[in-house]
Amino acid sequence: MLTGTTVICVKKGEEVAIGGDGQVTFGNNTIMKAHACKIRKLYNGRILAGFAGSVADALTLFDKFERKLEEYRGNLMRAAVELARDWRMDRVLRRLEALLIVADKENLLIISGSGEVIEPDDGIAAIGSGAPYALAAAKAMIRYTDLGAGEIVQSALEIASSICIYTNDFITVEKL
Numbered sequence: 001m002l003t004g005t006t007v008i009c010v011k012k013g014e015e016v017a018i019g020g021d022g023q024v025t026f027g028n029n030t031i032m033k034a035h036a037c038k039i040r041k042l043y044n045g046r047i048l049a050g051f052a053g054s055v056a057d058a059l060t061l062f063d064k065f066e067r068k069l070e071e072y073r074g075n076l077m078r079a080a081v082e083l084a085r086d087w088r089m090d091r092v093l094r095r096l097e098a099l100l101i102v103a104d105k106e107n108l109l110i111i112s113g114s115g116e117v118i119e120p121d122d123g124i125a126a127i128g129s130g131a132p133y134a135l136a137a138a139k140a141m142i143r144y145t146d147l148g149a150g151e152i153v154q155s156a157l158e159i160a161s162s163i164c165i166y167t168n169d170f171i172t173v174e175k176l
Contacts, residue, residue, distance in 0.1 A: 012123065016175065020038035068080075
């Protein structure tokens with residue numbers, strides 16, 4: 001299975017940023033790709049999304065999530081809840097192994113295949129192998145610096161890449 005990633009999203013003031021590293025790992029010991037893009041803008045550039053987990057599974061979920069966004073006219077919360085419901089209940093989707101982070105100017109959510117739609121209390125969410133490192137770094141930077149959301153995402157991923165062997169320093173950041 002192709003995996004290995006770190007994605008983090010930070011909301012600070014009016015700014016929302018998401019970033020991901022570029023590493024795709026096959027099994028536990030082989031880097032297959034170093035420059036993958038695991039984040040994107042959706043719904044006419046008004047929604048940020050990123051994935052961790054199996055690449056094919058995550059791309060399938062991105063596609064389904066985009067359809068939900070169209071169906072619910074960009075209502076992020078409703079689209080996320082409906083995707084999570086389908087993901088948990090559908091016999092084929094239930095086997096998909098990935099997590100999604102999605103955000104707009106108002107909401108930041110983690111969506112999982114077991115039906116969870118989680119909105120973090122502090123406007124910071126991270127998924128993937130290096131998530132604990134990136135999350136800790138971002139929490140410290142939010143508390144002790146005046147950096148913007150994009151700078152925090154970039155720095156948190158740089159820190160995670162220096163600690164986690166499944167996270168590299170080819171970083172892509174998108175902002176709203």
